Amino acid sequence: MGETYESEREVPETDAEALSETIREFIANWSGNRAFLMTRRRDGREIMRPVGSFMEGWTANTITQDLHIKTGHVRHDPIVGYLWVEVDGERYGRLDFPRNVWMQGTAELVEDPAELAAFFERRAGATGRGDAHPHDDGYRRILIRTRPQYVRAEGFYHDEPMRAVILREFPELAAAR
């Protein structure tokens, strides 16, 4: 194949594995990127919106509330996706994009108040951000907790940043099972 194909094809698996921790650190750096969460409507169509995300290992956490449509979506269909886009980073490639990571995974809803309180404590300890809306008593907090099945990252591969880095195995999660 030609130069266009070569400049965009998936990187070798061993190189992807070597970049795995860099990618995880990138999405965990919550102030350096913006996160968007994809869920599925009841009619099967996908929808995406901006969210906050807090990573613990490869597990992505997003706080929502029962009023939000996305909560009903996840309850109905656990397939979700996250897209992280870097803020103020260097641009790469012909399209002049900032680094970006897609993660497809399965989500569960955590509604237990004690688990939620523990989550806010851990997040406050790590980022300084506890419950973002402590003043709102009408806000029923729910945690969307997502474990990845597939990750696709662009902008990370050395001199050929348009080549996609794809991760399909998450050893840390396998070990935890």
Add this chain to the structure above:
Amino acid sequence: MTSNMPARVWDGEKAVDAGSGEKLRDEIHAFISKYHSSTLSFLMTMRKNGTPVMRPVSTFVEGWTVQTISQDHQVKVKHVRNNPTVGYLFVDSEGPPYMSLGYTKNVWVAGRAEVIDDQDEIAEFFKRREAATGQADAHPNDATYTRLLFRTTLTYLRAEGFAEHARPVILTSFD
């Protein structure tokens, strides 16, 4: 940014009514129609196992039809031929942010894509795109692949950062 946030979180997050949304239609259209200048675009396609995947792409919008050039060897072409369900996320890369987490304007659209194989139609597409944006075929000297065009008609649009606070605008008709 977050000044004058309503007391209840939900009041700043619920969708605006249809009439208010309609008033923002042209602004939203102009935002997704910017060619690469400051609006980033990402395409979602469906893998064979039914799960979605996204990657950065270029887009050229005519009316409410969103178009992306691809190549016959790309995985996304297989995806779309297998399942025409697609989505695009458009993100403003320049700001300013409209809420405390630093988010800038963003638009999600869902739709159905057809794959155009006809090379005359694709040549016409490049001509129109070049006239509008200055960008013709990005790889004029690479004859090793066949150009294809995804042409997506929309069924659903969700825009944030156009109405007050973080309230989304939802549009469902695109005539």
